[in-house]
Amino acid sequence: MTPFVIAYRATSGVEPICRALGVNVASVRSRLARPLPPRALADEALRKMITELFEDNYSVHGARKIRKALRREHGLVVDKDRVRRLMRELGLRGVHRG
Numbered sequence: 001m002t003p004f005v006i007a008y009r010a011t012s013g014v015e016p017i018c019r020a021l022g023v024n025v026a027s028v029r030s031r032l033a034r035p036l037p038p039r040a041l042a043d044e045a046l047r048k049m050i051t052e053l054f055e056d057n058y059s060v061h062g063a064r065k066i067r068k069a070l071r072r073e074h075g076l077v078v079d080k081d082r083v084r085r086l087m088r089e090l091g092l093r094g095v096h097r098g
Contacts, residue, residue, distance in 0.1 A: 002031050047086055049074060054092050062094025063087050 005017050005028050014032075018025045053069045054061060061069065063084040070076045070083070087093070 002028060006032070043082075043086060046070075046076075046078065046082075047090060049076075050083065050086055050092070051090060054087075059092075060095040065094070 001021070001023060004021075005014060008017055014028060015025050018028055049070060050066055053066055053073070057065070057069070063080060066087065067078055067080055067083045070078050
C-alpha cells in the first residue's frame with residue numbers, strides 16, 4: 001500500500017489516495033516518516049555489490065557463484081536465498097548451459 005502512495009503522491013496527494021483506498025491517512029504518514037529498517041539498508045548495499053560482481057563476471061554468474069564471490073572479495077557471508085531474492089529483484093539471471 002505504501003509504495004503505491006509513494007509513487008502517486010506527487011501527482012494526486014496523500015489524502016485523496018488514502019480516501020479512495022479507504023486507508024487511514026495518519027498510518028500512511030507515520031509509515032513514510034519512519035526510517036528504513038536495517039535489513040532494507042543492508043539489502044541496498046548488497047544490491048550494489050551483487051550488480052558490480054555480476055557485471056564484472058561478464059553477466060554469467062548465478063546466485064551460487066555470486067555468493068562465493070561476495071565471501072571471497074568482500075568477506076561477507078550471505079545466505080544463498082537472500083542472494084537469489086536480491087538477484088531476482090534486480091532482474092539478474094546467470095547463464096544456463098544448454
